[in-house]
Amino acid sequence: MVEPGGWPKSYSFGYIAPDRDAHSVSRSPVIRNEDKAVTPQSAPDPEPTEAHAIDTNWTFMTNHAHVLLCLAQDPHLRLRDVAVKVGITERAVQRIVADLHDAGYIEVFKEGRRNRYEVRTGMHLRHPVERHRTVEELMQLILP
Numbered sequence: 001m002v003e004p005g006g007w008p009k010s011y012s013f014g015y016i017a018p019d020r021d022a023h024s025v026s027r028s029p030v031i032r033n034e035d036k037a038v039t040p041q042s043a044p045d046p047e048p049t050e051a052h053a054i055d056t057n058w059t060f061m062t063n064h065a066h067v068l069l070c071l072a073q074d075p076h077l078r079l080r081d082v083a084v085k086v087g088i089t090e091r092a093v094q095r096i097v098a099d100l101h102d103a104g105y106i107e108v109f110k111e112g113r114r115n116r117y118e119v120r121t122g123m124h125l126r127h128p129v130e131r132h133r134t135v136e137e138l139m140q141l142i143l144p
Contacts, residue, residue, distance in 0.1 A: 063088055065138070067096045071106060071117040072139050078114070105135065 059066075066086040070077060079097065083090040097117075100106045105123050109116045121136035 061142075063092065064096050064099065067093055068100060068105060068119060068135065069139065069142055071097075072119040072121075072135075073143055075117045075119075076111075076114060077117075 063086055067082055070082045070085050077085075079093045080090050083093045086093065097106070097108070101108055103123075103126075105120055107118045107120065109118065119135060119139075121134065121139065123135050124131055125133050125135065125138065
């Protein structure tokens with residue numbers, strides 16, 4: 001029997017993760033026909049190579065932390081260069097720098113046509129899980 005949308009009644013839409021159990025979450029759309037799962041317009045993923053071994057879909061730290069660490073490492077870095085290092089747009093870096101400045105984590109000093117950024121290392125991290133740690137401790141952990 002075909003439903004008004006044009007799909008047989010036995011078809012359902014949902015998400016299924018390849019090579020994972022039924023309880024895992026994925027954002028890959030699939031069409032299920034009773035016990036079969038068919039992914040539309042998908043090809044099998046190639047074997048991971050060394051270049052693709054790192055999954056860049058997520059990281060342990062936020063972009064705010066990445067920007068803060070970049071500015072701590074090089075206070076004269078242009079926001080364009082920060083954007084390239086972090087892998088986000090220059091506009092996103094501008095918003096993050098504004099957030100960090102408004103929260104008191106960085107100070108911005110105008111030097112000619114450039115800016116210099118000073119990280120306030122005594123500030124505590126914001127999330128309740130890491131609030132007992134300071135920016136300086138994060139920098140010591142991450143920066144060379």
